[in-house]
Amino acid sequence: MHNRLKALREEAGLSQAECADALGVSRQTVISIEKGHFDPRLSLAFRISRLFDVAVDEAFTPDD
Amino acid sequence: MTTTRTTRWTIAAAAGTAVAAVVGLVAATTRDDAPDIVTFAVFAAATLPFVVALVAIGLDRTEHPEQAEDSIESQWTTRASSGAFYDTIVAMAVTAFAASVLDWETLPLWIFVLLGLADMSARLVILQRREG
Numbered sequence: 803m804h805n806r807l808k809a810l811r812e813e814a815g816l817s818q819a820e821c822a823d824a825l826g827v828s829r830q831t832v833i834s835i836e837k838g839h840f841d842p843r844l845s846l847a848f849r850i851s852r853l854f855d856v857a858v859d860e861a862f863t864p865d866d
Numbered sequence: 867m868t869t870t871r872t873t874r875w876t877i878a879a880a881a882g883t884a885v886a887a888v889v890g891l892v893a894a895t896t897r898d899d900a901p902d903i904v905t906f907a908v909f910a911a912a913t914l915p916f917v918v919a920l921v922a923i924g925l926d927r928t929e930h931p932e933q934a935e936d937s938i939e940s941q942w943t944t945r946a947s948s949g950a951f952y953d954t955i956v957a958m959a960v961t962a963f964a965a966s967v968l969d970w971e972t973l974p975l976w977i978f979v980l981l982g983l984a985d986m987s988a989r990l991v992i993l994q995r996r997e998g
Contacts, residue, residue, distance in 0.1 A: 827936050830998060834938040839997040846936040 882918035950986035
């Protein structure tokens with residue numbers, strides 16, 4: 803699954819640590835999502851979409 | 867709450883020492899195949915490292931333990947433990963087969979415990995380096 807977390811975070815002017823704190827996860831988790839190594843669960847995907855005020859499918863898109 | 871590494875290992879060492887002492891005392895009072903002090907020392911020494919490691923691992927939740935299921939660390943642990951479990955089962959099956967062919971009377975189960983722990987640790991390190 804592709805995601806725009808890095809772009810959204812940078813547009814919002816957040817560091818990875820600040821983003822992690824706002825989402826309630828570790829910085830390592832944010833790094834892994836941005837690298838595409840970790841597809842978050844639905845609950846975290848919704849927290850990300852709320853944090854950046856975008857729809858879930860604007861932040862995450864399937865590979866195909 | 868995030869615990870520092872020093873705090874975590876201090877708690878783990880204290881808990882390990884306490885549990886190891888209790889296990890050693892129980893063994894020394896119930897077993898009569900060796901002098902009490904020897905029984906105490908052997909069981910306490912065998913218990914100590916495992917309890918220390920278990921407590922240290924249990925306290926290692928990095929940030930935000932309430933969201934543990936959303937973390938990559940949780941996924942790494944799950945993947946490493948399931949891989950190690952599969953490896954251990956295969957190793958035990960192969961060894962059991964070899965034991966039946968070679969007519970071994972006993973199997974050293976502790977070896978599989980050590981293999982499983984080492985396997986899981988190696989898998990965790992590899993995952994952290996590859997995906998971290």
